[in-house]
Amino acid sequence: MQRATDCQAVEEAACEEPSDSENCTSTAESNSDSPVILKILQNWTPTVSHYFDKEHYTYAGQHIVIQESIEHYGAVVWPGALALSQYLESNQERFNLKDKKVLEIGAGTGLVSIVASILGAYVTATDLPEVLENLSFNISRNTHTNTHKPEVRKLVWGEGLNEDFPLSTHHYDFILASDVVYHHTALDALLATMVYFCQPGTVLLWANKFRFSTDYEFLEQLSNVFDTSILAEFPESNVKLLKATVREN
Ligand SMILES: C[S@@+](CC[C@H](N)C(=O)[O-])C[C@H]1O[C@@H](n2cnc3c(N)ncnc32)[C@H](O)[C@@H]1O
Incomplete structure (x- = not known):
């Protein structure tokens, strides 16, 4: 994986989108009353991202550009x-995502969903309503050449799961979740959501930075419900990556 923090000027970023290059020129030439930059941004950037930057990554040989925003911690x-x-x-043999059904909860910018899609999965990326615009933007921008086009949907933990994701038609091979546990009040709803979607045969892969006692308490609760194991630790970022599956006995 390569990561290059690329703090480009907003003008550059706005004009970098190939389909917008003409737009940038004509907008800049035809308006003289107000700042050109604002007019360019209004033409293409998601409304959630008034202040944004882009991060560049390469995973599985594919260049990924993620648009971020300071408007929301999910962006x-x-x-x-x-x-x-x-x-x-790095573990495609152990967890082969090709043609597997993958649900990401709390997908944020969509990076993990994009990587899963590059690796060949049928992906459903979900988050709170206010995050979906930026999430959709990143997903569509980075997955148009992939075999299976990912889906982006609203999923508020613990709300309307039976109605919106009935188990009769929604069985997932993998549930992915990264940094969904932090200092918030929805941890019970989060655990209930994991329990709902983790059916026999489903593998939950959860990566999280461990900082607070509540992070460890959540891990304990998860381990009370599921068979869990730590797959990897990333000491430089205090991230642990866990696998959870339905308890067999
Ligand atoms: C700390 S961010 C992590 C984002 C992304 N997974 C990542 O690792 O970059 C937590 C994510 O969980 C989402 N989230 C928080 N509470 C939620 C809830 N009650 N229902 C659904 N998503 C929620 C946020 O919108 C946000 O995208």
Whole structure:
């Protein structure tokens, strides 16, 4: 995996999109009253991302550009996403995603879902409504040549799962989650969501930075419900990557 932090000027970023290069020129030439930059941004950037930057990655041989925003914590790439992406890329024989059904919860910028899609999975990337625009933007921008086009859907932990994701038609081989455990009040709903989607045969891969006692408490709760094992540790970022499956007895 390669990562290059690329703090480009907004003008460069806006005009970098090939389909917008004409747009940039004509907009800049035809408007003189107000700042050109703002007019360019209005033409293409998701509304969620008023302040943005782009991060560049290469996973499984494919260049990925992730648009981030300071507007929402779900619109930046967290260390768990880097760890899980790296792990999926490096462990394709152990966890072969080709043609597998994959659900990502709390997908944020979509990096992990994009990597899973590059590796050949049928991906459903989910998050809160306010994150979906930036998530969709990143997913569509980075997966148009992939075999299976990913789907982006709203999924609020613990809400409407039976209605929106009935188990009769929604069985996933893998549930992916990165840095979904941090200081928030939805941990019970998160665990309930993991329990709901983890059916016999499903593998939950969860990568998280461990900082607070609540992180360890969640791990304990998870281990009370599932068979769990630590697959990898990333000491430089305090990230642990765990596998959880339905308890067999
Ligand atoms: C710390 S961010 C991690 C984002 C991404 N997985 C990553 O690692 O870069 C936590 C993510 O969980 C999502 N989230 C938080 N509470 C949620 C809830 N109740 N239901 C669904 N998603 C939620 C946030 O919108 C955000 O995208």
